[in-house]
Amino acid sequence: MNVLVTGGAGFIGRWVVKRLLNDGHQVSVLDDLSNGREDNLDEFQGHPGLVQFVIGDIKNRGLLEKLFAEGRFDVCYHLGASINVQDSIDDPETTFNNDTVGTFYVLEECRKHTVKVVFMSTCMVYDRCMDDKGITEQHPIKPASPYAGSKIAAENMVLSYYHAYDLPTVVIRPFNTYGPFQKTGGEGGVVAIFIKNTLAGKDLHIYGDGTQTRDLLYVEDCARFVVAAGYSGRVNGQIVNAGLGRDITINQLAKLIAEDDGKIKHVTHIHPQSEIPKLLCNYDKAKELLGWEPEVSLEEGIRRTAEWIQTSHLM
Template identity: 75%
Template structure:
């Protein structure tokens, strides 16, 4: 198939592109490099199935019209603003990228009858209150403009399924980590902690550290994302993916450094948008896609640390 990946030079996007190429598809990548890095896909661009990297913006309708002449079968829409604090500081950019930009991509999918897989986020959910985990029917709570813009995007994506019969699916991966994730302030907690450990720095925990996260290894996530595009069973659905195990940030820090003296608690930068407990119930993904995670948290952390230690890219 001909496939478009928006945000394909980003952390998760890079692994989605790799998976699609391995599955034998022709892949185009659209990315404005505001979050992504060209280096993320440098080793993939020589693959015979890699057709083009387009440095462009999902809000540029001319760029999209030109791209969609390639008769795509699927559009994996991962291009987005992704940082909660950035969305609080600058809600306009988050809304324009995550809601308006999604609308522009959707319009091209409708015009050319291209399936859209929309990458949403677990950050749309209210805190978990059930040890069975968060299902897709769990209450949502837009605790940040990022979450609000993603919910708006989700609703537009699903509206095109119901109004036009366009095949669309909303996917909500939980906190994803692994090689190629940024290790600076805008990176995920695992990457940030590992980088600080390897640099001999103290691990800083926002707030009291009792907040929990369900951490999904990136190759498991990419497999889920790609599979959602292949299957008609999930069209018109919202589908979660996670490890099905949560861990407190305090316990995660200890798992990584094994030394309480190397950990300190600092004032939370956005306590109003913190979600105290995130735990994924991925039964629907198993039922509809046959998907389940394969990489344990311990193994995923080991692989990620090995990658960070081996590269000066980030």
């Protein structure tokens, strides 16, 4: 197939690109490099399947029109977005424009050219998990940040194009994804930050009391899920979760990663109003419709991530 990946130079995006190339597709990447990095795609330079890497903005309608007219795409994996919760609280307009308005522009091109849309949403749209059965797709949503609100708005637009225009679309909600190529600074994920600080002998800072839980999905499992959603018509018009199906408190995660418990410190939460106390994924729907389930345990994923951080000299 001919495939477009927006946000393809990002952390999850580059793994999606890798999977698509391995499956033999012709892949175009669009990324404005606000979150992504050009060197995330270094591994694929010269690959015959990587048709083009365009540095550009999904809000540039002229650029989108040209890309879609020339690309003859079968599927658009729309991963391009503002992803930082705190940034969305500080500057909601940028997040809304990127995540909601930008998604509308992508949808319009997909509608004109009849291109399937796989829309990357987030588990952050959910209200807290109340039991150990996990969060299903029918679970209540709660836009506790402008990031979550913008994603919910975009999800509704994506699904409206399925119902109004019979355009094949799917909304996917991966839970907290981590692994190699994730940023290890303040804008990165908790696993990458904890590993980097542990390797550097620094303290691990936990926001609040650390009892909040996360369901942590290894990035290659996530990419497998994302790609599979584009291949299957069974998920068209659907919302589908993916996660490990196991949650862990941030306190437990820190102890799992830290070599010295004395290095674990609790600090004042920077955005307690948008904190979700418990996140636990129920991925039964993904298993039923896509035959997908996670393959990498948390312990193995942490080991692989630590190895990558060490060999990439990111300490």
